Amino acid sequence: MRFERREHRPLALIILTPLLAVAAALALSGLLIAAAGAPVLEAYWRILVGAFGSRLSATETLTRATPLTLTGLAAAVAFRARVWNIGGEGQFYLGAIAVAAVGSQLLAGAPGYLSIPLLLVVGAIAGMVLLIVPLWLRLRFSVDEVVTSLLLNFVAVLLVSMLIDGPLKDPLAFGWPQSQSVPDVAMLPKLVARSRLHWGFGIAVALAFVVHFVQSRTVFGLKSRAAGLSPEGAAFAGVPLARTLLLVACLSGGLAGLAGAVEVMGVKGYVTTDLSPGFGYSGIVVAMLAGLHPLGVVLAALFTATMFVGADGMSRALKIPTYIADVTVALSLITMLVAVFFAQYRIRR
Amino acid sequence: MSTVLDIVASAGLWAAVLRIATPLIFGTLGALLCERVGVLNLGIEGIMTFGAMIGWLAVYHGTDLWTGLLVAAIAGAAFGLLHASLTVTLGLSQHVSGLGVTLFASSFSYYLFRLIVPLAGSPPTIEPFKPVTVPRLAEIPFVGAVLSAQTPPTYLALLLSLVLAYVVFRTPLGLAIRMTGENPHAAEAQGINPMAVRYGAVIAGSALMAVGGAFLTLSAFNSFFPTMVQGRGWICIALVVFASWRPGRALFGALLFAFFDAFQLRLQTAVDGVPYQVFLMTPYILSILALCVMARRARVPQALMQPYRRGER
Numbered sequence: 001m002r003f004e005r006r007e008h009r010p011l012a013l014i015i016l017t018p019l020l021a022v023a024a025a026l027a028l029s030g031l032l033i034a035a036a037g038a039p040v041l042e043a044y045w046r047i048l049v050g051a052f053g054s055r056l057s058a059t060e061t062l063t064r065a066t067p068l069t070l071t072g073l074a075a076a077v078a079f080r081a082r083v084w085n086i087g088g089e090g091q092f093y094l095g096a097i098a099v100a101a102v103g104s105q106l107l108a109g110a111p112g113y114l115s116i117p118l119l120l121v122v123g124a125i126a127g128m129v130l131l132i133v134p135l136w137l138r139l140r141f142s143v144d145e146v147v148t149s150l151l152l153n154f155v156a157v158l159l160v161s162m163l164i165d166g167p168l169k170d171p172l173a174f175g176w177p178q179s180q181s182v183p184d185v186a187m188l189p190k191l192v193a194r195s196r197l198h199w200g201f202g203i204a205v206a207l208a209f210v211v212h213f214v215q216s217r218t219v220f221g222l223k224s225r226a227a228g229l230s231p232e233g234a235a236f237a238g239v240p241l242a243r244t245l246l247l248v249a250c251l252s253g254g255l256a257g258l259a260g261a262v263e264v265m266g267v268k269g270y271v272t273t274d275l276s277p278g279f280g281y282s283g284i285v286v287a288m289l290a291g292l293h294p295l296g297v298v299l300a301a302l303f304t305a306t307m308f309v310g311a312d313g314m315s316r317a318l319k320i321p322t323y324i325a326d327v328t329v330a331l332s333l334i335t336m337l338v339a340v341f342f343a344q345y346r347i348r349r
Numbered sequence: 350m351s352t353v354l355d356i357v358a359s360a361g362l363w364a365a366v367l368r369i370a371t372p373l374i375f376g377t378l379g380a381l382l383c384e385r386v387g388v389l390n391l392g393i394e395g396i397m398t399f400g401a402m403i404g405w406l407a408v409y410h411g412t413d414l415w416t417g418l419l420v421a422a423i424a425g426a427a428f429g430l431l432h433a434s435l436t437v438t439l440g441l442s443q444h445v446s447g448l449g450v451t452l453f454a455s456s457f458s459y460y461l462f463r464l465i466v467p468l469a470g471s472p473p474t475i476e477p478f479k480p481v482t483v484p485r486l487a488e489i490p491f492v493g494a495v496l497s498a499q500t501p502p503t504y505l506a507l508l509l510s511l512v513l514a515y516v517v518f519r520t521p522l523g524l525a526i527r528m529t530g531e532n533p534h535a536a537e538a539q540g541i542n543p544m545a546v547r548y549g550a551v552i553a554g555s556a557l558m559a560v561g562g563a564f565l566t567l568s569a570f571n572s573f574f575p576t577m578v579q580g581r582g583w584i585c586i587a588l589v590v591f592a593s594w595r596p597g598r599a600l601f602g603a604l605l606f607a608f609f610d611a612f613q614l615r616l617q618t619a620v621d622g623v624p625y626q627v628f629l630m631t632p633y634i635l636s637i638l639a640l641c642v643m644a645r646r647a648r649v650p651q652a653l654m655q656p657y658r659r660g661e662r
Contacts, residue, residue: 002658032457084444141644143641146391147583147586147636147640150580151587151636154579155630158626158629159626162624165626285452324460326452327460329456330449330457333453334453337445
């Protein structure tokens with residue numbers, strides 16, 4: 001048995017690939033649901049109803065999809081240029097805590113039209129800084145950025161824990177480690193009244209289009225894709241490799257930091273160490289499911305958010321641990337990798 | 350200054366060093382074996398989590414502790430088989446496949462654990478490994494006190510690093526392993542099947558990782574809880590680079606690392622006014638520093654992260 005690269009890939013195959021991957025992941029985790037003694041189809045039906053069955057649940061799913069879209073874009077942008085940014089989780093937290101710090105200390109009296117854009121920028125910059133470190137280490141010492149960006153996730157969460165236990169601790173939180181809140185005027189306005197859905201969702205979707213434009217229509221987009229496809233080739237063609245990768249890192253880290261900023265300014269208003277149920281890691285799955293395409297990221301984020309939000313209600317009704325959502329999402333990363341492979345190769349005997 | 354000396358001179362510190370190092374030794378040796386044949390295994394974090402969970406679960410359901418370790422090893426081998434199918438047969442990105450394995454293995458272990466052990470106020474416990482005293486060794490003044498505090502898996506880890514060093518550098522099998530990691534085409538020309546060697550090493554290495562995870566629940570603690578592996582897997586990946594892909598140095602690296610970790614734990618209680626999080630950060634920052642110091646000097650297996658396809662260059 002050997003594999004042979006397909007010479008022609010029809011569009012239908014490219015579109016079908018993620019759908020098949022998700023179907024396979026759902027089938028596999030269906031086995032786990034069945035093993036737990038629960039009806040599989042009913043479980044999935046309940047997930048769907050739990051995620052979109054009412055006005056409240058639908059807005060909740062979109063709220064959950066917001067940070068996932070941004071961390072997904074962060075991973076997609078980086079992976080395109082073969083910058084292995086696995087530090088989305090840390091960048092998310094650093095963006096969040098920067099917003100809480102600046103928002104509650106420096107911009108406490110500023111009007112909303114000033115503080116909202118400023119805080120979004122602050123969050124993005126915090127994320128950038130955390131990714132520039134591993135990238136610099138890669139360029140300077142040739143250290144694999146996968147491990148360093150991963151290790152920095154733990155450092156970032158501990159830093160957040162230290163700050164909300166110390167200088168940024170909210171004295172009114174009954175001793176819970178929780179940061180001081182950003183002022184109400186600095187909160188993102190609601191997109192839908194009487195729900196948690198905020199304008200961050202609009203920002204995330206708009207940024208998906210912006211990233212798509214940048215990647216497909218600008219010189220920088222071309223350079224970053226070239227750097228990913230073949231670093232040697234790109235350098236030979238005159239692409240300044242270090243500078244391009246640095247810009248990619250700024251974009252990627254910035255998006256992940258923005259995810260943290262938006263989550264604070266849109267939903268909670270303050271930071272705790274459980275602000276993110278793994279948004280950074282799920283962002284990697286989202287990016288891969290989307291085939292690294294920025295617009296696909298929005299759809300993949302919706303799928304992931306559906307699983308997570310829907311699994312809550314399903315788990316209460318059928319006594320299945322909510323972790324089934326994490327299992328399905330992780331499995332869909334693996335099935336997607338395999339599906340992409342078979343979209344590119346055919347089996348020859 | 351005197352507090353520092355007191356800490357270093359206490360047998361308790363050195364006993365803790367060996368205890369903290371044990372899961373790192375297993376994990377680092379496992380990752381090293383995978384990388385020696387050219388496969389980066391970022392599944393380690395998840396595989397350690399799954400090993401910790403399944404080993405604990407087996408013992409909780411009445412098997413003895415050694416069977417628990419064996420169950421963990423078999424489960425780790427199964428995840429190794431998954432990672433090898435993705436990266437060796439299909440030749441997919443080793444980075445992304447490994448992360449996929451980690452995400453799957455860790456969420457699967459949380460799912461399985463929660464399904465079988467319902468949420469309770471205090472987590473259920475098992476009777477973990479007990480320290481053993483080796484008759485002659487226990488009589489040596491300082492060393493005896495340190496060794497008498499150790500459980501059997503710790504001795505197994507120390508022994509294993511010597512065995513692996515011997516196998517990798519002194520046996521035909523080790524030659525095949527190193528050759529496959531340096532140049533699979535040359536290995537094949539010598540009649541070695543690089544695919545088979547890669548499969549074997551990744552499966553065996555993943556089994557070791559899972560045993561390292563199981564040490565956490567069967568010896569270091571007596572219960573399982575999510576996120577208990579705490580990035581130890583990633584630290585092992587860094588230690589492999591620090592060890593320059595040599596089993597003997599991996600043992601040294603794990604011990605050195607465990608020394609710093611045990612030291613900061615004791616310093617935490619001795620020093621006032623520094624937030625405890627600063628101490629908790631040190632292992633991760635130390636790993637990054639170790640990577641920076643060693644990355645240029647280390648001899649990377651030349652075929653690391655390169656998929657091998659027969660008849661393709």
